[in-house]
Amino acid sequence: MNRKVVVTGINIISSLGLDIVTNWENAVRGISGVKRISLFDPGGLQTQIAAEVPSEFEYLVNQNIRKRSARQMTRVTQMCFVCAREAVEKSQIDFERFDKTRCAVIVGVVNTGNSSVEKGTTIQNAILKSMNNSMSAWISMEYRLMGPNYTVATACASSAYAIGFGYDLISSDRADIVIVGGADSIINPEEIRGFNELYALSVSNDPPEKASRPFSINRDGFVIGEGAGILVLESEKSALARNARIYAEVLGYALTSEAFNIMAPMKEGIGMASTMELALKNTKLKPEDIQYINAHGTSTILNDRYETLAIKKVFQDHAYRIPVTSLKSMIGHTIGAAGVIEAAITILSIINKKVTPTINYQKDPELDLDFVPDKAKEHEITHALSNSFAFGGHNASIVLKRYSG
C-alpha cells in the first residue's frame, strides 16, 4: 500500500513572527529578523548577532502551557509545544475521533537549548529540560497520542528527516496522522564560540540585518536563528473524510549520507546532487517537473557554492528557469528546525503562487542561478524541492506538490 500523504496543519515560530501568517507576510516583504543578541550580553564574542524569536513569545507560553509544565520545559521546548498546539488547532483535528494508536509524533531536535542562557533550570527539572525526546513527548502527552513518538537528530537536517519518517508511517498505512516538526536555538555563548572556531558563523555584526547573504559574493558564514515549525501530516483518505483543508501533498523525499566529512560537504556538491536526484527518482518526477527549490542556502562559502553546482548538475539547463531561494537570508539558520520551517514556507509558496526572496543578495559570478534577489516574485508552482544538508553529511530533499485531488 502506498497512500497519499497531505499536510492539514502548519505553523512557524521564528524571528519573523509567532504564527505562520506573520512569518509568510514578513518573508514576502523581505524583512530580516537578525539583530544584535539580546538573550545575553554578546560583548567579547566574534559574532554578536542572531535571529531571535520576539519576546512576545512569553505571552504565548502563558496562554498555552500550564505553569508547572512550562517550568519543566526549556524555552525551545516551549516553542515547539506552542507551535504544535497552533498547528493542530489549524488542522481542526479532533483526536478523540481517531484511533490514537495510529497517531504519531516525530520531532527533529539537535538539543533542547538547556544552555547557560536558559532560565529557571534547577536540580529538579534539569533532566526533564535536557531530554532530547522531551519535545515529542510533551506533544504526544498533550493529545494522548499513542503511536510512535520519537526524536530525530541529524543536525541541520533533523526536521526534514522527521517529515520523511512521518511520510513513511502514513504512506505505509502504519499511521493516519503524524505531527512532524522541529525546534532549535543555539543562541548561547558556548555554541557561538564553538561555531566561530569552525569559521562557520558570519562575523558581520554591523549592520546585523545584512549579515546573512546566501549565494552572495561577500557571504562570510551563517547567522544563527531560532524557532520552531510543525506540519500535521495526514493520509489523504482521512483528510477527505473529515473535509479538512489540505495545504499541499508530500509527494516523497530522499535521505542520503555523504559518509565523507564531519563538517564539509562533498566536493562539487556530489552528495547534494545525489540527494536531489534520488528525490526525483523516488517521486517519479523529471527535473523539468520542478518549478521551485527552497535551498539549504546557509550563506557559507562551501554550502552555497556546492548547492549551486549540485542544482546545475541535476537540472542542467532547466536549473536557470527554477527560482532558488534561501529563507535563511531572513531568519538565519534555525538548525534542527530549518528543514520543517523551510518546507512550511515552500508550501505557502505553492499555495500563494509566490516565492520569497533571498535578501542581501550581491551577485557571485560563479553562482549564476535565479536566487530571486531581494524582492518576492509571482511564480506558479506544481512541484517544489526543499533541501537540507547537515554537518555530518546528513542530506534530505523533500518533494512537495500542489494538492489537486
Place this chain on the structure above:
Amino acid sequence: MKKITDETRAEVSEVVYGFFAEECEVGIEEINDDTDIFQDLGGDSLMFLELIEIFKKKYDLNIDLKTIGKYNVKHPVNTIGELIKTQLLIIEHENAILELD
C-alpha cells in the same frame, strides 16, 4: 519517632491541597482525598518528591529518597488521600518506615 497530632494532620493536608491547587492550576475546592493525582489533576510523580522536600525542611526529617522509593513500590500513591497518609507515615517513622512492612 515523631508524634502525629491533629495539628500535624491539618498542616500536612493544608500543604498538600495548596501544593496541588497551585501546581495543577485548579481551585482548592475541586480537590478531595479521592482525587486521582494523575488522572484528575494531570500531575506527575515528581510532585511527590517535591512535597517530601517541603516536609523534610518543615519537620527536619531524616529520610532518604531511596527509602521512599522502596516503600512506594509496595504502597503506590495515586490519590490525594493516599499521598497525605504516606506523608504522615514518613513524618512519623522517617527512615524506619520500611520496618512497618
